[in-house]
Amino acid sequence: MESFIQEMKRYLGFEEADARLLRQLGSPMEKYLPDLAERFYSQIQQHPNAFRVFSGGEAQIARLKQTLQNWARGLFSGVYDEAYAEERYHIGYRHVRIGLEQKYVISAMGIVRSFLSECLLLEFPASDERLKYSRALSKMLDLDLNLMCESYMHATLQNLRSLNAQPEDANQQQADVPEQVEVYHG
Amino acid sequence: MESFIQEMKRYLGFEEADARLLRQLGSPMEKYLPDLAERFYSQIQQHPNAFRVFSGGEAQIARLKQTLQNWARGLFSGVYDEAYAEERYHIGYRHVRIGLEQKYVISAMGIVRSFLSECLLLEFPASDERLKYSRALSKMLDLDLNLMCESYMHATLQNLRSLNAQPEDANQQQADVPEQVEVYHG
Numbered sequence: 001m002e003s004f005i006q007e008m009k010r011y012l013g014f015e016e017a018d019a020r021l022l023r024q025l026g027s028p029m030e031k032y033l034p035d036l037a038e039r040f041y042s043q044i045q046q047h048p049n050a051f052r053v054f055s056g057g058e059a060q061i062a063r064l065k066q067t068l069q070n071w072a073r074g075l076f077s078g079v080y081d082e083a084y085a086e087e088r089y090h091i092g093y094r095h096v097r098i099g100l101e102q103k104y105v106i107s108a109m110g111i112v113r114s115f116l117s118e119c120l121l122l123e124f125p126a127s128d129e130r131l132k133y134s135r136a137l138s139k140m141l142d143l144d145l146n147l148m149c150e151s152y153m154h155a156t157l158q159n160l161r162s163l164n165a166q167p168e169d170a171n172q173q174q175a176d177v178p179e180q181v182e183v184y185h186g
Numbered sequence: 187m188e189s190f191i192q193e194m195k196r197y198l199g200f201e202e203a204d205a206r207l208l209r210q211l212g213s214p215m216e217k218y219l220p221d222l223a224e225r226f227y228s229q230i231q232q233h234p235n236a237f238r239v240f241s242g243g244e245a246q247i248a249r250l251k252q253t254l255q256n257w258a259r260g261l262f263s264g265v266y267d268e269a270y271a272e273e274r275y276h277i278g279y280r281h282v283r284i285g286l287e288q289k290y291v292i293s294a295m296g297i298v299r300s301f302l303s304e305c306l307l308l309e310f311p312a313s314d315e316r317l318k319y320s321r322a323l324s325k326m327l328d329l330d331l332n333l334m335c336e337s338y339m340h341a342t343l344q345n346l347r348s349l350n351a352q353p354e355d356a357n358q359q360q361a362d363v364p365e366q367v368e369v370y371h372g
Contacts (some may be wrong), residue, residue, distance in 0.1 A: 110328035142296035
């Protein structure tokens, strides 16, 4: 039985060569990550319906900028196995939990894609090598976006199941965010 | 009140200049669209859980290849207004209706992104012009993906509301795909 990440890698044509390229990118990309985090959160602050879910003030945003950099380092880890999929799925689920709408996750990935593409242009001369990096990175971002959005689908399905199991309590349950969701294995 | 597409354009920094660039791309991209449709559906056929929802056989696939080309022409129409948003949302909703999982929509957009990026490389020499086209196209694909995935979120929320409204009928309702969903305006 093919897992979620296995099937989506196959869909995108993500090969071991892509994983190696991404791992090579980790070191040259490292210096851009603080600016990526600034760009990422400066955009969120322009969108009140996204920003309001980060209710912890400046301290929370400062912490999340570090978290975002760690997430970006993960893109370049070179290992994209079931543990990776589960971690990314959980990151998505944390966004579901705080009430961030999926549309902001998709657009935020657009910001990451755009920013990292520009970093590749700064870092490498026009070459087949740069093109290979760019293709591998693009597939990786598609994969990560898919894992994070999947948590939205599962959280909502979980909600449906919970409503279905306890129909007499439906009005109260709909307002709740589920406290737990099963870890998604495939 | 900002609409969905207005806000997401703002998120991605999609400007009128991008719309003009995409409109310019329409003519040179036209010749690649039949191959895009072939690539798109050849991948789906490698994924039984996606392919099974297209139950109309070869005739349906042939028709859908034309539909896909029309969708791609829309990317280059140069006009991305509320009517555009509504059309894209409805395309997404048709995918919800036939039971295609969101993960396939996200990965299929990865295929489109990859294919059209290669077309830009074939069509234009390395230049600032190509870079501008590439940036505009990337934002457009993020926007389209977001509109299509939003229909998944709305269909599921609609389902939740319907369960909530008629809890005594919950077991039967969960199995149904809703016949109608309100047109999404923003």
